[in-house]
Amino acid sequence: MANQKVKKIATTPLWKLAIRFMISFGFILAIVFTAAELFKNGNLNAISESFEDGTWVPFVATRVAIIIGYGFVMAFLTKSKAKNIL
Known part of the structure; x- marks a missing residue:
């Protein structure tokens, strides 16, 4: 079962993995910054x-760049690790 998941990750295109990481990280980042703004200003x-x-x-542009960078880095690292396991 685990080996099938590793094979699936290894064969999935990089951009598809990156989009998954971007969505997850972007959602978490939005929640954190909204909560921080709420605590800071009341x-x-x-x-x-x-x-x-x-x-x-500029605030949103910076966050979008960070999210895109994070998504591709995590996708690359995950894909590399999956290929090394196989």
Whole structure:
């Protein structure tokens, strides 16, 4: 059973694995940053203010770059480990 999962990971294209990691990491990152903003300001009004003045664009662009990088690095490492096991 475990060997079948390893074979499946080893044969899955890198971009498909990366998308899975990106979605998971992005979801967790969004929850963490929303909670941090809530604790820092006591409410979520700062988020609506950042949409009005446009400061959200660099914030989101940085997070998207981090998520994409994380997704591909984790997919590459997972795929490499699966190939080494086989």
